[in-house]
Amino acid sequence: MRDLTLEDIEALAVGAWVLGTGGGGSPYLALLNMRRLYAEGKRVALLAPEELADDDHVAVVSNMGAPLVSQERLADSASIARAVQLMEEYLGITFRAIMSVEIGGNNGVKPLLAAAELGKPVVDADAMGRAYPEAQMTSFAVGDLRPWPLAMVDPRGIEGIVAKVPSWKWMERMARKMCVELGSTVANCKAPRTGAEVKRWGILHTTTQAIELGYAIQAAQREHRDPVAAVLESQRGVKLFTGKVADIERRTTEGFLRGMARLDGLDEDRGRRFELAFQNEWAVGWQDGTPRVMTPDLICVLDTHSGEAIGTETVRYGQRVTVIALPAPSVFLSPRGLDFVGPRAFGYDLDFTSVFPS
Amino acid sequence: MKRIGIDVGGTNTDAVLLDGDRIVAAVKTATTEDVLSGVRQALREVTEAAGQRDVQAVMIGTTHFVNAVVQRRELSPVGAIRLGMPVAASLPPFCDWPEDLAAIARGAVHMVEGGHDYDGRPIMPLDEGGVAEAARALRAAGIGCVSISSIFSPLDPSMEIRAAEIVRQEHPEASITLSHQLGRIGLLERENVALMNASLAPLARKTIRAFEAALQEAGLSAALFVTQNDGTVVRAKLAERFPVLSFASGPTNSMRGAAFLTGLKDALVVDVGGTTSDVGALRAGFPREANAVVKVGGVRTLFRMPDLLSIGLGGGSIITTDPLAIGPRSVGFRLLQEARVFGGPVLTATDVAVAGGKLALGDAARVADIPPRLREDIFTLAARMLEEAVDRMKTEAAEVPLLAVGGGAFIVPDQLAGCSAVLRPAHAHVANAVGAAIAQVSGEADQVFQGLSRGEAMAEAERIARANAVASGAAAESLALVDIEDLPLAYMPGGALRVRARVVGEIAA
Numbered sequence: 001m002r003d004l005t006l007e008d009i010e011a012l013a014v015g016a017w018v019l020g021t022g023g024g025g026s027p028y029l030a031l032l033n034m035r036r037l038y039a040e041g042k043r044v045a046l047l048a049p050e051e052l053a054d055d056d057h058v059a060v061v062s063n064m065g066a067p068l069v070s071q072e073r074l075a076d077s078a079s080i081a082r083a084v085q086l087m088e089e090y091l092g093i094t095f096r097a098i099m100s101v102e103i104g105g106n107n108g109v110k111p112l113l114a115a116a117e118l119g120k121p122v123v124d125a126d127a128m129g130r131a132y133p134e135a136q137m138t139s140f141a142v143g144d145l146r147p148w149p150l151a152m153v154d155p156r157g158i159e160g161i162v163a164k165v166p167s168w169k170w171m172e173r174m175a176r177k178m179c180v181e182l183g184s185t186v187a188n189c190k191a192p193r194t195g196a197e198v199k200r201w202g203i204l205h206t207t208t209q210a211i212e213l214g215y216a217i218q219a220a221q222r223e224h225r226d227p228v229a230a231v232l233e234s235q236r237g238v239k240l241f242t243g244k245v246a247d248i249e250r251r252t253t254e255g256f257l258r259g260m261a262r263l264d265g266l267d268e269d270r271g272r273r274f275e276l277a278f279q280n281e282w283a284v285g286w287q288d289g290t291p292r293v294m295t296p297d298l299i300c301v302l303d304t305h306s307g308e309a310i311g312t313e314t315v316r317y318g319q320r321v322t323v324i325a326l327p328a329p330s331v332f333l334s335p336r337g338l339d340f341v342g343p344r345a346f347g348y349d350l351d352f353t354s355v356f357p358s
Numbered sequence: 359m360k361r362i363g364i365d366v367g368g369t370n371t372d373a374v375l376l377d378g379d380r381i382v383a384a385v386k387t388a389t390t391e392d393v394l395s396g397v398r399q400a401l402r403e404v405t406e407a408a409g410q411r412d413v414q415a416v417m418i419g420t421t422h423f424v425n426a427v428v429q430r431r432e433l434s435p436v437g438a439i440r441l442g443m444p445v446a447a448s449l450p451p452f453c454d455w456p457e458d459l460a461a462i463a464r465g466a467v468h469m470v471e472g473g474h475d476y477d478g479r480p481i482m483p484l485d486e487g488g489v490a491e492a493a494r495a496l497r498a499a500g501i502g503c504v505s506i507s508s509i510f511s512p513l514d515p516s517m518e519i520r521a522a523e524i525v526r527q528e529h530p531e532a533s534i535t536l537s538h539q540l541g542r543i544g545l546l547e548r549e550n551v552a553l554m555n556a557s558l559a560p561l562a563r564k565t566i567r568a569f570e571a572a573l574q575e576a577g578l579s580a581a582l583f584v585t586q587n588d589g590t591v592v593r594a595k596l597a598e599r600f601p602v603l604s605f606a607s608g609p610t611n612s613m614r615g616a617a618f619l620t621g622l623k624d625a626l627v628v629d630v631g632g633t634t635s636d637v638g639a640l641r642a643g644f645p646r647e648a649n650a651v652v653k654v655g656g657v658r659t660l661f662r663m664p665d666l667l668s669i670g671l672g673g674g675s676i677i678t679t680d681p682l683a684i685g686p687r688s689v690g691f692r693l694l695q696e697a698r699v700f701g702g703p704v705l706t707a708t709d710v711a712v713a714g715g716k717l718a719l720g721d722a723a724r725v726a727d728i729p730p731r732l733r734e735d736i737f738t739l740a741a742r743m744l745e746e747a748v749d750r751m752k753t754e755a756a757e758v759p760l761l762a763v764g765g766g767a768f769i770v771p772d773q774l775a776g777c778s779a780v781l782r783p784a785h786a787h788v789a790n791a792v793g794a795a796i797a798q799v800s801g802e803a804d805q806v807f808q809g810l811s812r813g814e815a816m817a818e819a820e821r822i823a824r825a826n827a828v829a830s831g832a833a834a835e836s837l838a839l840v841d842i843e844d845l846p847l848a849y850m851p852g853g854a855l856r857v858r859a860r861v862v863g864e865i866a867a
Contacts, residue, residue, distance in 0.1 A: 029546075033448055069476050071544045072510050074446035155444045156482065183475035246755065314650070318750035 001047045001121055004211075006038045009112065011214030012207065014308070016108030018217070018231065019210055019326075021298050022312040023257075023281035024105015024131030025067050029075040031109060037077060037116040044112050047097050047121035049204050052195030056096035058123055059084045060140075060193055061114055062107045064152075064175060065185030067313070070106075079153045079187035080110060081117035086159050087151040087189040099123035099198065101138060101190060103206040104131030104281075125202040129329040130298050133256055133280040135175070136168035137341050139331045140193065143201035147171045151189040154182045203329045209235070217307045227307020228322045231300075238355050240285065240293055241274040241323040242267050242304060248315055256280055261301075261315055263323070274323060276301070278312040283346045285323060293355050294343045296328035325355040333358075359867060360413040362580070363795025364400055365611055365788075366393060366420040369691065372791040373400040375408040379618075383407035384788045393422055394568040401576040411578060415865050418569055419585035419611045419794040423558050423601040427655040430458060434503045435465030436556045437496035437532075439489060439525070440549065441472030441517050442509035445481055451507070451549055456656040463557045465501040468492035472517045473509030478854065480517075481509060489521045493528035504529070505556040507537035507549040513806055513856070533559040533599075540602060540661050547651055547660035554657065555602040562601035566594045583797070583831060583865065587662050589614045589644045590800035590862060592830040605654060606663050608790060613638050613645050613664070615793030616761040619783035625759045626748055626777070629789075630766035632674040633688035637667045637747045642840070669747050671740060673766030675707045682735055684743070698724050707769055710736050717768045737771065745775045752776065763789045799865055801827025801837070804858045812855060816842060819857035827861050837863035 004012075013027040034044075052058065061080055063070070088094060098118075100111045103126040115122045127138035141147070150162040150171060160178055165171045171191075179186045193202070213234055220230035232239055243263035250259035258279050265272035275286045282299035285292050293299055301310045304320040315321075332341050333354070343350040360382075364373045366389060374384045385403040390396035397418070405411045426432045438451035451467050452460045470488030473481040496504060504525055508517045515538040522534050535556040541548025566584070573582055584597035585607040597604060613627040623643040629636045639646040645664035652663045670686025674693045677684055689696035689704055696702040698709040699720025705728075711717040713725040714733045748760060757778040762770040763786040772780050785792060803822035807815035820839055828834050841860040 029449065032454055036448065036453065066476070068543060072476070073442075073481075074449045074545060076446060077448045155447070157444075183477070183479075183481070244749070317753050320746075320750075 001045050001051060004044050004046050004112075006035065008211050009034050009038070009109070011218060012211045013109055013214065014217055015210030015212070015214035016103055016105060018213055018300050018302070018309040019103050019108065019129070019206070019298065020105035020131040020309065020311065021281045021300055022278055022310070023133065024102060024107060025070065026311070027106050027109045029070065030106055030113060033075060033077045033113050034109065034116065037113070042116040044115045045121040046207060047123050049123055049125045049199050049202060052096065052123065052198055054194065054196035056195035057093045058193045058195065058198050059087060059095040059098045059114070060101050060127070060190040061098055061111050062101045062188050062190065063110055063185065064179050064188050069184040073183065073185050075106075075113070076155055076187070077113035077117050079155050080114040082159070083151050083153040083187045083189035084114050084118060086153060086161070087149070087192060090149065090151060090161055091192065093192070095120060095192070096195070097121045097123045099202070100126045102126055102128040102131050103210055104128065107131070108210055122207065123198060123202070124207040125198060125204045126206045127202060129203040129206055131281050132341060135172040137345070139201050139203050139329065140197070141168045142331055142334075142337045142340050143197070145191070145193070145197055145201060147191055149191060150175055152178055152182075153187045158182060201331070203331065220307060228302050228304060228324065231302065231307060232324060235326045237324045237326045239322060239324050240355070241265065241272070241287060242269050243274060243321065245315060245317050245319045245321060248317060257312055259312070263321065266320070276323065277348070279346055280312065282312065284343055284348050284350065291350055293325045294348070294350060294352060295346060296332035296337070296341045296352070297355050298326035298328060300324050300326060327356050328354070359415070359865075360410070361415040361417065361795050362401070362404060362413050363791040363793070364397060364416065364418045365608065365790035365794055366397060366418065366422060367608060367790065368421060368425065371396040371400045372788045373404040374788050374791040374795050375404050375410070375413065376792070376795045381785060381792065382410070384785060384791070386788065393420070393565065394572055397569060398572045398575060401572060401578070405576065411576070413578060413580045414867055415583060416573055416578065416580045417583045417585055417591050417794040417797055419607040419790060420565070420604060421608045422565055423562060424605040424654065426558060426561055427459070427554060430462060430655070432561045433462050433557045434560045435501055436463050436503045436505050436553050437466045437492070437501040438464070438468065438549070438553060439492050439504065439506045439521060440469045440508070441484060441506070441521060442481060443469050443471045445473060445509060446545065449546065451505070451553060454546060454658060455550070459655060459657065463553060465503070466496060466499060468495070472521070474511070474514045474517070476510060476513070478514060484517045484520060486520070486524055489524045490528050493525040493532070496532070497529040502532050503556040503559050504532045504534045505537070505549070505552040506534060507545065507552055509545055511536075511538035512541070512543055512548070535559070540600065542660050544660045547658050550657050551602055551659045551661045554654065554659070555600060558601040562598050566598040569594065581831065581865070583799075585611055585794050585797050587664060588647070588800065589793070589797060591797040591865070592799065596830055602661065606666070609636050609638060609666055610645050610664050611790045611793030611797070612763055613640055613793065614643070614796065615789030615791070616763050616783055616786070617643050618792055618796050619785055619789060620761055620781050622759055622761065622781070625761050626751055627761045627763065628744065628748070628767075628770060630762065630764040630769055631672050632693060632766060633670070633672045633690050634668045635671045635744065635747065635766070637669070637751045638664055639751050639753070665751070667747050667751050669743060671707070671743050671769065673706070673708045673769065677705045677707065677710065677736060679732070682739060684736060684739055707736075707740070707766070711768050740769050741771045741774060744770060748774060749776050762786070798862045799827055799830050799832035800860060800862045801825070801830055801832065802858070802860050804856070806854055806856045808854045810855070812844060815855050815857050816844060816859070819859040820861065823859040823861045827863055831865055832863040833866040837861045
């Protein structure tokens with residue numbers, strides 16, 4: 001276990017945004033909360049998953065809702081902490097530590113808010129290794145772990161429990177209804193996990209991965225080196241395409257942001273085209289009409305100059321971007337894993353082939 | 359109609375006198391510390407040069423307010439009142455401001471219950487007693503600048519309006535800024551705009567009074583207008599209430615001026631200064647609006663600002679040869695001391711232009727040793743940088759004309775990839791002042807309508823926009839609708855519709 005410095009957390013926010021693979025929401029508001037909590041003297045420790053005892057209880061937290069709403073209602077460290085306490089009260093247990101359901105985007109920093117408020121450590125792990133749009137797209141669902149109960153908190157003193165559901169899909173439906181009624185932003189403490197479950201089914205060391213990624217980008221920016229090269233080196237990633245955004249088309253359907261970005265090649269890719277489909281996050285990429293990269297490989301679109309991630313909500317015409325792929329967690333590469341997060345789970349009739357040799 | 363346009367920049371105060379579309383006189387004077395004497399001087403010089411003073415309107419564009427934020431001077435402490443508790447409590451007003459600026463502007467922070475959800479329901483009923491208590495505390499503390507921000511106020515401004523009534527009762531001499539009048543969705547960014555506006559209120563009052571005094575001293579009975587971020591003007595009395603709306607009037611006026619001087623309405627404009635080149639896009643003669651967060655003095659804001667791309671390429675940009683690079687560092691206003699052609703030690707873009715015969719300035723003999731090959735490489739590099747900036751600002755692949763203005767425009771080549779032509783308007787050195795002089799008056803409505811049909815709501819929005827334009831000094835019969843859009847608010851009850859309408863017209867004689 002080690003204490004995280006504020007510099008670690010600033011780097012985590014940069015890295016989590018890249019691992020958001022285009023979605024997950026900006027970690028900016030969560031980072032603002034952490035700056036304040038650290039200024040007040042609070043600290044967060046990072047716990048290696050190997051340090052968990054098999055029968056330890058681990059809280060799995062996230063924020064659920066619409067990104068537009070969180071721009072107005074912001075993010076409150078007290079609510080996410082209260083969700084963890086509510087779960088402890090409901091089950092009569094004491095959590096050893098807190099972890100994130102998704103390391104990508106805003107939720108990558110969220111567990112630190114609860115941890116700082118409650119004085120508990122954060123586990124160096126998550127259940128996606130990135131960001132995904134739907135609640136059943138987790139390694140815990142792939143592992144067929146119990147989806148209930150769920151604790152939900154609104155700062156007006158409204159607290160709810162979903163006590164039991166037969167499937168992850170039902171949990172998504174129940175939780176979504178409650179969330180909408182509360183103004184489309186809530187703090188969640190999801191089905192608790194044991195230490196054994198985290199070690200068996202969690203995606204391990206992703207907090208450290210995001211921090212190292214953030215540091216690599218920050219150092220390259222500071223030393224005027226190529227930040228994209230720094231990302232590739234730090235994450236054993238592959239550069240797929242360098243170009244500029246030639247066209248972007250978005251539509252909001254069934255609560256998701258879907259669409260397509262078209263890139264024209266620059267430098268060594270001059271004369272080539274690249275197309276990227278997204279559902280909140282980047283899902284599939286085609287080079288000159290041929291599938292080149294697809295989920296669960298991580299597809300990240302970076303600003304060619306700054307190395308910072310570009311989201312599906314903010315990408316715009318004329319931006320200079322580099323498309324890279326990072327390796328997917330192995331849990332998603334099994335046939336069952338691909339059922340949950342492979343290209344067909346996003347409606348693309350493609351057999352998964354990885355950019356990375358197996 | 360005769361009018362005078364004045365642009366008060368950081369270095370120069372420029373003035374032009376227009377008779378209809380004809381430039382009668384143009385002058386350039388130095389900006390002064392107090393602003394007022396520079397404006398007085400410019401008014402005197404331009405009326406003397408024109409030999410006439412029977413102007414009907416004077417339009418002033420000024421960077422004074424944005425400079426006050428950037429340079430942290432003449433700002434007043436603000437009492438921030440936020441309506442939304444218990445939501446967002448852990449991120450209070452000023453939470454993402456640079457500490458040096460917050461230390462000046464953060465007078466007091468009060469957060470009380472209120473605010474709305476995205477579906478129009480109150481988060482909590484407005485705590486009127488809490489607002490009154492906050493107002494009394496601000497009054498007791500001698501804080502006269504007040505900002506009020508409420509969660510989701512762009513969808514429902516009623517709580518901000520009611521809170522303002524209460525503050526006015528308890529603290530009658532307070533000047534009050536409401537966030538929904540300035541910003542968009544995004545509580546922190548909208549609130550930041552309101553806080554900044556409130557902090558500038560006393561300086562705005564003082565500056566506008568000084569402009570009025572300058573007009574009087576010059577013996578002009580013209581109406582006074584102040585230019586806005588969107589390329590239009592409002593009466594000085596109204597501008598005084600919203601100083602943030604003039605933050606970007608410098609680049610806006612230069613773009614509008616370039617459009618007027620070339621007769622083009624759809625084009626890209628590059629304004630090359632000493633340190634940076636600002637590229638913007640004109641659509642139907644007006645600058646395209648930014649739809650993203652813009653940082654002002656280190657503070658994130660989201661409001662009506664032109665979409666500008668700034669790159670580190672200007673007349674004073676420093677050139678390094680290994681590897682070859684121009685900027686982003688610049689000698690800036692020390693060009694006359696530092697550049698080689700003026701006997702200084704630093705190789706700048708200006709030196710290379712003189713060596714290449716593109717510019718006659720200083721002593722060309724001092725740069726005769728620059729090899730022609732290096733000159734060409736530097737010009738090519740500058741062209742590449744400009745081509746990329748132009749390409750990033752285009753929203754479609756077709757070629758567009760580029761208008762080059764500003765003191766460093768010599769660095770822009772006559773041909774650039776992606777541009778159908780590069781045009782250098784006559785009088786480009788006073789494009790800003792021309793842009794101010796030709797500005798029209800606009801009026802806006804941005805409101806949520808309930809219980810009306812789409813057609814009725816749009817007609818009502820246009821009526822409100824026209825009334826606002828007339829209040830800003832427009833001639834009613836000249837007004838034309840330039841922009842109207844309706845956004846159905848799926849989550850609001852009763853078929854709610856948000857309509858934004860904008861009209862533009864001539865100044866009332």
